[in-house]
Amino acid sequence: MSGQAEVRVGIVGLGGFGLYALQQYSQVPGVRPVALAGTARQASIAAAKRFGIPDVEAVDSLLGRDDVDLVYIATPPFLHHEQALKALRSGKHVLCEKPLAMTVEQADEMIAEAKSRDLLMVANLMQRYNPVFDAVSKLVADRVLGEPIHAFFENYASDENLGPDHWFWDRDKSGGIFIEHGVHFFDMFAGWLGRGEVVAAQRGIRPGSSPPIEEQVQCAVRYKDDVLVNFYHGFHQAGRMDRQELRIVFERGDVTLFGWIPTVVKVNAIADEAQTKALCDLFPGARLDCTMSYAPKDRKCAARHKDLDVYQSLELTWGEGVVKSHRYGELLRLMMADQVAWIRDRAHPRKVTEANGRDSLVLACAADRLAQASA
Template sequence: MSPATAPLGLGLVGCGGFGAFLLDAVADLPGLRPVAVADPDPRRAAALGRRHGVPALAGLDELLAREEVAVVAVATPPAAHAATATAALCAGRHVFCEKPLATTARDAEAVAEEAERAGRVLVVDHVLRYNPLLRAVERLIGEALLAPPRRFLFENDASDEDLGPDHWFWDREHSGGTFVEHGVHFFDAARALLGSDPLSVRATAVRRPGGGPVDMVSADVLHPGGVLASHLHSFTHAHRCERQLMRLDHGFAETRIEGWIPVRAEISAWTDEDGARAWERLPARAGALLRVEGFRPHGGERVPVAVERDAGTARPVRGRGERRVAPHHVRAVLDLGGEARKPYVYRESV
């Protein structure tokens, strides 16, 4: 195909819920324009095609036959991701792939190798990489306002209300299993926040009583320096009872981030006078602190900070052998605008 020029034509494979969300999310981006959709379900493809004013096709081959398709977005069930992405790369297209890239590590590596061979861009939809809260925490660690985490904890009490017994999510051959289909977001987040690759993993899976599917899994992941990351996923709740918590233990500070598309982080820290003053300067730096390339701020982001001086004794205190003078207590919030902004944050992070 001839070299593409902006705006790049986007062809979508997979017109289910995420595919529809993705097209809505990119519809107003100046560098992309939807040009075709494809799905084996003709009614589903036709409905989404009409919504965006683009042709509805039967499959990937028809999509790749169109010269105007420069980027292929893969939004099929996970078992088809690797083959679809590889075919698109071989045809000279850039690829945006919903996570996971593949259901096995070997297949994922093969797709990445094909992207390198073809000289094309391959992006996997790890949305937490582009969430301003996590990017801000990374910056605070880099600036030593927060110490590198000693512990990472993620607990996910997710809903199974829309996951009937025949849904592909429960079939490991189709989904890759809970850790692969969903947990990849948080393994990826832990890797970024801890700044290292895992050394070892110990995992447990629990089946639903009565011989049902695996609906609870946990993993303890050891990182260099004795840093332990714990991941728990439970698809056992009603929608209204969903809850997610990411917790980072920095020793003299703690970060708590709620929700799988988080819009608020709370930090509690003990520090000295120099540290207190550095924290108090954060609100004026909110824009730079929360900046993510490609993420368009809506203007309602805030970073309020409150410092209670002499909240504790001025004598040195110890934790895990570390001696420090830390009499001042800091409470900081990284706020992306509240729950009402969650759909916006999700769209901008894709």
């Protein structure tokens, strides 16, 4: 496919998130939903009619259609490998919900199949399209606050809509929390800090659950220069208490992101004039509050056996007023537009490629193995 030809999309699976994503993808210029495969629920039938799709059909029927260019797979993880391979062997590009697959071996097979046919095989790791991701990337790369030292991500997620029989709790269907959910955040930190190695991992079982429900997992990942990052994921909160926090600590301060789709950034730092300007340039329009100004005789201080020159202690806040659900939709549209650009022109450089899905799965599987062994 070349030029500006229309990309016709077939959707496999239309649960709550599948419908949400479809609403975003259908807004991308040159993208048109044409087919839907899934359970014949009333909601699916209504959604099909909304997008001008006559009926809900079987997966094999959808994959056999000549008028489908790209298949969006929004089914549970255990189906991704089989359905993606069928789609690729039918000559379709594939955009798959995370994780790419249940195992690295499955992911490698899917990617190899796609490459042999010059087709797309990418996981929907849309976090890299967030302007917050780009700003933090530059903060790390430019060493505005010095060297990164430590970080954590804490995810206190709701299980209010995940009943005891939901596939999420079935490791044979979800792969477990690290694989089903953690890949997003392994990918984000890889973008900031490079390749990491899982050095420890644990899991927690819900007391009294039968069969056992793995409701908490945590791991430590070591990145270059001994930057240690702790990841925690727990699914045990009421929906109204669902919350996430990510913090990176540097030599001169820290940056904190809030929400699993981060919109608000807070920086707490000590800085000289040049560093203050660099922060304001990185976060345009941010609110800058001076906590303390230092007289010339008080500017010098030290940390990590390094001398520092400090003009002020400051707090910077960026992103207030951004609606998370709106940002989420924007990221999905950007993800689809980026992949469609590659479909039309293989020279297009993508922010998210096949490697993101595979590399994040490598860490997730390693963390999961260590957590199971430590149980």
